[in-house]
Structures are given as C-alpha cells and as structure tokens.
Amino acid sequence: MEAVVKPRTVVQFELNGRARQGYAESRTQLCDFLRHETGATGVHVGCEHGVCGACTVLVDGKAVRSCLMLAVQVQGSRVETVESLADEDLMSDLQQAFRRHHALQCGFCTAGILMSCVDYLEREPEPTETQVRDMLSGHLCRCTGYTGIVRAVLDVAHERKTQQENNNNV
Amino acid sequence: MTIYQSLAVEDRPNRIGARTERVEDEALLRGLGRYGDDVATAPGTLHATVVRSPHAHARILSLNTEKALAMQGVHGVLTGADVARWTAPFAVGVRQPMEHWCVAIDKVRYAGEPVCVVIADNRYLAEDAADAIEVEYETLPVSVDPETAIEDTAPVLHEAVGSNVVNERHFRYGEPEQAFEQAPFRVSLKVKYPRSACTPMECYVVLAHYQSASGTYDVLSNFQGPYALHSVMARALKVSGNCLRLRTPPDSGGSFGIKQGVFPYIVMMGLASRKVGAPVKWVEDRLEHLQAASSATNRVTEIEAAVEPDGRVTALRYDQIDDCGAYLRAPEPATFYRMHGNLTGAYGIRHLLVRNRVVLTNKTPTGLNRGFGGPQVYFALERLMQRIAVELDLDPLEVIRRNLIPAGVFPYQAPAGALLDSGDYPAAVGQAVVDGGLAELLRRRDDARAEGRLYGIGYAAVVEPSISNMGYITAAMTPEERRKAGPKNGAVSTATITVGPLGDVSVHVSSTPQGQGHQTVVAQVVAEVLGVAFASIRVNVELDTQKDAWSIASGNYSSRFAGAVAGTVYRAAVAIRDRMALIAAGQLGVQAEAVRFADGKVFAEGANPMPFHRLAGAAHWAPATLPEHEGGGLRETAFWSPPELTAPGDDDRINSSLCYGFIFDFCGLEIDRVTGEIRLDRYVTMHDAGRLLNPALVDGQVRGAFAQGFGAALMEEFAYGSDGSFLSGTLADYLIPTAPEVIEPVILHMETPSPFTPLGAKGAGEGNNMSTPVCIANAVADALGCDDIRLPLTPSRVRGLIGIDEPEAPEHLKQSAEAPAIPGGSTLQASGSVSIPASPEQVFDSLLDPAVLAVIIPGCHQLELEGENSYCADVTIGVGLIRARFQARVKLSDLEPPHSLCLSGSGNSPMGSAQGRARIRLSSLEDGGTRLDYQYDAAVGGKIAAVGGRMLQGASRVIIGQIFSRLSQQVGGVAPQAGLWLRLKAWLNALISKGDES
C-alpha cells in the first residue's frame, strides 16, 4: 500500500493584481491550481500537452502555457489570466474587437488567444497579417477558421496606432 | 402555418436578418463562461478516471483492484461486474445479438475501451490508483481494415453475430439495371474516406449524482443531443425516463456532433456515483478524447454511373461499406441514412441502386460528426463527376451543369425520397462562377501550367440536408421489420417564451448550442415579433429534462436550429403576441388584428400607445380584467414538427431531412513539385441556405466548417496500427489546421426561402464539411491527372502521387526490408554493432548471467529467475515525457554458444504494452575482442503508441544502444569501443583531408 501523503506547499503569488495564496503539491499543474484553487476558471484546458494554447496565461508579463508549468513555479510571481483584461463595465479594446469581428464561437480557445495577443501586441505593435497568423499558430481554434481572430488583432493594432498618432498630434 | 414575411433589414438593427453582434460574447471574452468543468460541485464530490484497454481485441482474464483500493484517497472502483448487475446493454439500431456496455464485461474490442473506473478524492489520486489496477488480457487477432473485416475468415468481434457485417440493405429506385444496360458509357470509381473527427477544444465532462432515496440519476454533462439518446441511457440504467435527470451547463466548448458520444459516460458516471455513494465528476483528457470518444465513419465506396456522351448521368450505383468501429453505438448506422434520401445529390438522376453494408472493426465506435454522412457521400459522388469529365474529355463544370436539377421544379422529389424544398441550382452556379472569379483562376492555371507548375481546379456541387427526420434511421430495417417496430418519423422542436410581470421577456430553447450563437438569433426573432428591445430579452439554453419542454429530437445536430428551433421560437412568440393583442384590444377598444407591437409599445390606430410592460403587467397583476378565455400569466410553449417528415414507405423512400440547401464550391491550388505541399490559391463557396437570420453568424459557420473540411482534406486522420493500436493520441500527432494554413474563403450567398420552415431558413452549419474535402481532392486530381485520391492529402502522400521517390535513408537509419517479425501499432526495426574488449565466450556467458542482465537492461529495478534463461523483470522505460513501469518477461533463446543468441522481452504497463526481439551475433576480432551485431524488431501498443509515435524510433535506438554499451562496460570494464574507434576514425579522416588540402 502506498499511503504516502503528498506534501503540499503554500504558493504565494500575485493573481490579476491581488496577492493570493493556495496549496499545491509539487506535481500540481499551474492550470489546475489556477482553476481549482483560485477559481480562475477562465483558464481553459484543452490538451494538457502544450499544443492547443487554451491554457495560456501571463507569468511576469510573458505568455506561457499553464499546463506545462507547475504551480510551485509561480511562487512570488505575477500571474495574469483573462479575468484581468476588462474592468467592471468596459472590456478591453482587444476583447471588443473580438466581439466586433465574430472572433469566437464556443469561446473555449478564446481566453488563451487573448492572453497571447496581449503579450504579442506589446512586443510587436504593428504586425502584418502573416505575423499575426504566425503568432496564432500556437493556438488551436476549432470553431472560427481564424479569420475573425486575425482581423480583430489587426484592427486593434491599427486602432492603437491611430490613437497614438492622434495623441501625438495634440 | 404562420409564415414569416421578411422586410428590408437595413434600418432594423438586431431584428431577423441583421448582422447582430452576439449576446454570448461578453461573458466568454471576460473568462466568465460556465462550461461543464466550471459548474459548481457539491461538497464531497469525488473524481473519476477511466482505466482503458491497451489492446484492440482481447479477452479479460482477470481484473484485480485490490492494490488500487488500498491506496490513499481511493473510494471505489466501478467494474464490469457492477455494470452487468445494474444496467442493461445499450439498445442498438439493428437487430443483432450484440452487447455494448458502458464498461467492458468480458472482452475488449478497441484500444481505449473502458475496463473500469477508479474514483478518488481528486483526479491526481485517481490516476495514481489507476496505475495500480491489474488486468490480465488474452489478446485476440484483430479486424482493422473494413474490407478484410467483411471476409468470412476475418476475426469476428461479436461471436454471437457470427460475422462482422451487422447490417446489409439493398435499395432500388427507378429502373437502374435498364439504364446501365442502355448507357453508352459507364464510369466507375472506388474511393475510401478516412477516419477523422472535428475534435472540439473542450472534451467531455460528466458530473453525476445518484440519489439513492429516489433511485434517480441526476447528471450534468455537456451532452449535445439528440435527446432520443436520453431514452437509450434510461433503458440502459433500467430506470424510467423521469429517473434520469439530465442537465447541460450554460456553455459548451464546441461539439460538432462529437458530444453525442458522451452518452455511455453519462451512464458510467451515474453508476460510479452509485458505487461510492457520492457525487462523481469526470473530465475527459485529450488522449482519451482522441482515442476513444468518437469519430466520423470511415467508408469504402464503389460508385458507378451510366453516362450519356454529353456527360449526362442517367443512373447511379453505390456499393458502400461503413466501418462503425467496435460497437454499433446509437444512432449508428445513421451515417448511411442521414444522407439516404438525397443520395443523388444536386443532380436530376432518376435511377439508383444502392447496397449498404455496416461492418464492425476493432476501432473506436463512430458517431455524429459535423457533416454526418455528407463528406463520405460527396467524396464518392463528386469525385465521380470529375472522373466522368476526364474520361469523356469534357469540362468538369459542364458535366456538373448538365446534370443539375433545373430551376422551377421545386419541391422536387429525388428518387430515394428526399423532397428538395427549394433552390435554383443553375443560377447559384452561374453567380458563383462570375462573382467568385472562375475565369481568372482558369487563366492562372494556364499560366502556371505553361511554366511547368502543378496547378489544379476543383469543383463540388452539394445538397446540404438539415433538420433530420427522426425516422430515417429505420431505413436500416426492412419494410417488414419497420412494420413490426411501428412507424418513426418527424422531428419535434420546442420553445418557451415567458413575459414576466415587469414586461421582461425570457425564452428557453432545447437546442443545446456549442458556440453557434443561438441566444443571439432567438433574441432577434423575439425582438422582432414582440417589438421589444433586443437587449431586454434573456435567452436560456440550458436544458433540464425534468423541468424544460424537450423532445427526442432536441439538441444541436443536423443543422436544425435556424429552420426548426428558430422557427418554433417564432411560433411561440406569435402565440404570445396574439394573446397580448387580444388583451390590448380590450384595453384600447380596438380589434385584436389592429394591434401592433414595436419600440417597446403597443399601438392601434386611433388609440394612445401603451407601453409593453403595462400590457404585460395586466396579465399578471389584474387577471380579472382580462378577456374571456384568457387565463392570465404569460407563457407559451410551442411544439412544432413538420408534416413533410414522414416515415419511410414500403418502397424504402425516405425524406431524410426537412430542408436541403445548395452549395457550389470551386478552388484553385498549386502543388509544390518538390515538397508535395498544397497551397490553396483561392476557395470560393456559394451557399443557398434559405433565408439568413443573421448573416454574420452564418459566415462564421461557413468559415469554421471550411477550416474543418480543409483539415479533413489535407491533415487529419486517426491512424491505427495493424494490431489495432491507436497512433494519433496527441494534438501533435493528430494535426488540426492552425492560422497560417487556413485561408479565408470567398463566401457568397443566395437566398431561396424554404417553404417548409416558419422563417424560410434552412441549416447552414455543415455544408463545407461536406463540400470542401472533395473540392480540394478534385483540384489535386486535376493538377496531377490522377484518379486514386486518398485523404488526407499530406505532403508525403502527394509526393507519392506526383511519383517522387523518397531519397534513400542514411545507412545507419535504414530499416530492414523484411516484413516486421512482430505485428504492431508502432513497429520498430534497426540494427547496430559494438566492439567489446573481451572474448566472444566471455560476452556470451555474461549475457546468460542474471546479475549482468539486471545491470545492462536500462531502468531495471529487479530481475527474478522464472525458468531456464527466462526472467521476470520490473523495468522503467521513458519515451519523451512518458515514463512507464513495465512488468516484463525477458528470455534468452536460440543459444548457440558463443556465436549467437536471441534476447526477447515483452511487458505490460499502465501506459501500454511493448515487445521486442533482438538477434545477437558475436564474432571474434583480431585484437582478441568481440564484435557484437544486433538486429531488433520491436512493437509497442496502448498509450505509448498513441502519444509517443513520433519519438519511438529514436527512443528505441537509444534504449537498445544502451543495453549493448552497458554490456561492453560490464564485460570489458570500459566504455564501448565503437566510440573510441569512431573517434579514432574521425581523427584519421581529419588528418587525411588536411593532407589533401595542402
């Protein structure tokens, strides 16, 4: 009989701007920890082997697959999930663009894609369509055929640029 | 029937026909959707994991749960014995002595079949304990390929049936024999449609709670219907329908038909909950999903046409074999009969001969998958039309055009019984050719060919059925059997509208959407009829079989939403409006017919407008003031079943669907001569799906279906080994199109309203799953001038079609040309050699020494002598991420000291099985050392084969290499000489080449 009680660690970290803590075994995947321990059910699990991208979150500002990380690895880190993107009454420009361009159907892939886009647009504010498609190659969406997603990302990039130019002109 | 008359839509935002943005999106974008795995669970909910068979066909000799039950946090194990005690086998659509249970009882018939369920405090602990379950199997020969499975000599899956062919039907419409006899030409083709599936991103979820006080199973699952399966589940559980309360969560992460196949798990988890006396939750993982959830039916078709010199087809003959996997799981063999009425497609062919055979093989049971039956039929029919053009030297588009059903003959009855409701096929083709720019593509093809490039154009004309007749499946029975069983027909839709005391409007539909935006469209319809603000309407799409109006036809399949469900919503809304008009007429002092609803108000000429909420309030707050016969309260449930959906007649004609849309696709593509890669240049898709209720959402459906059709054409296939092991267990093995591959299709529309649905709408969700695979295949056939096109058209397959010989493998990677000695899912072969600084006698003797053996086998924890030169070993082997502990048998045989021997091993682990055999030859070297040559065959099955396929070749090489380098170390006390010699050789080579340079 293997009655080994698996030791659990307290993981302290920042989740969507707030200090949080929860218990994890050393083997607990980050996605499971975020969903079950902290209630961040916006994090979706589509494959658990790093291919589909549904579980993507930001750890210290970088997009990572939470199914390929252990919960204990975010000790002391800053984690952002899709729940962080909107404020109470207004969705972010990216989220709004997704709605405008019918970039989601079932929405299961969407959270991960949004998080990748947040990180990506930060690094590459003026991407071409090919670049956007390349960036999206790390995500699987079974519903949309990707058109709406690509359009939404390009649209937001364009919007932000125009806005910035306007600001500069003022 | 009240039929909706459309008005111009430009200035009517959020009404029928508008491109309204979705009401679903806000919650989903904020991460606040509530999918199956997000729904709150009761305190004390336990978690299940399913232990599955690593073998495709085996008898279960014993199942030992003792060790697992003793483990921490484990509450119980549901076994076949429990299942046999508490349930009945699932009902099957044909009369055959076959038993399908939710957990295997005595035999497993496909790799991944459930053999027991472990229930523990959490999923991690359940999986730990699953590894400790001991199952002893006696493997049996397998039937994997449908064409060999039908032969008399094939291993039989269900002994009581005595054959793998579990259903065969012949159909004859018109005078086909005569037409074939008189035809100046006959063109025939044999095609195979592979296994693939639309694999939703969210897998199955079941949360079950057995209520022992009432004997009720209360289950929440992301099941998608059809709810006819509710009866199948209740029967299996041996309870009345009202003792299986089935609910769906608010959101579902896609389905595309696949979540029909969750129903055996609903039964299974109900039992698991009963076993442990607590709520039980199970979330399927991706490997389970790919391997064992469901799949489109693979089909072998021989199709033949009787053809006039101008390409006109006078008769068709189909000989079809459907491979439904190991069990005929309901609603199979529906893949055949969903399309039966419209087997002649978009063509005016009057004579038809059909033979349908259903065969069972050692593969995962098949089921609904977007396009259901369509991709298979059109892959044969439209490939045939292309062949006719080639063989008669005609333009393929001209062949299609000459055969199209002409305009003005609708509703048109096709020979097998489909009553094609509306359309103008020639006009749709004409418009697509112009608006889609066919002329330009043809020019591009000319230019490309002039430059010696491979460019092809393909076409497909397809009738897209929607709103299935619940009686079509009975076409699998003979008219006599049908008479005995009683008629089945129709398709009942339901919708409930409630107007609350504050004038708020709530709607419920039993359409279980999985991302199609039903809530949005329902709100558009209701907003239009009741004239209230779109944003004020709440639409609930959760289904609770204990409280909601539903029917056996409920659910999300056969593209039934737009035509049937939205139509029923319209009828319910009209019913509520008519009642409210009567109430308003009394209050305004006008005739009910004069009352109009718009802008949140109620109008009548000559009276002051009244706010909608005031009128609604009257029905709740002051029922005594209402007209006679008006009972107060405002709720209407509409049920609607179209009369056109009749049962199959004695002549076997069946109107298998209510609506038939039309699709015409063409595409241009280029093939890379070197890599075999296909690049789609343009894809044009013209749809006539009747009236469009929300064109933006229809376009979304078209794009999604196109991407899936694209995947089926070029990338996706569930691969099986010759031993039936499943080889596509990860999303790195089963390739789904990503954004860089998929292009944006040119989408065109025509609207010919259906006369049979309340809003004139037809289904539009599945068309491209039917048309796109064959359209792309036809373009490849055109580009390469070949006729035997198999899907998926992967680069390596295309290179084969082009006739490119693969370059020879480098010497050290060569496989032996002999057939593998061990049949298996992943068969591995390689050879190598090492030099050992010891005599052959010494080497030979140490191989027979258990102490040495224990050291040289990588990952060997323990080795015990079992008999002469045979051992029982405990070995951990890792392939990539996977690490598995094997209970292995190691044997030395064919001993010819000191020249040769054979080292073989076989083992089982929770991750699968492995067996291998290495032939070892020893020869003495001049320096007194030994050269050891080895050649091995190995085969793996189960999970390792499913998820590790890409890594196995390399991993096996490393592991085997380790054995002999360790041997060298053991015997000679030094690292193997091969390395030293190689280094020396490299040094020498370097010296020589330097010499050349100088």
Ligand code: FES
């Ligand atoms: S769940 Fe993490 S990549 Fe698929």
Ligand code: FES
């Ligand atoms: S919207 Fe369903 S998977 Fe992307």
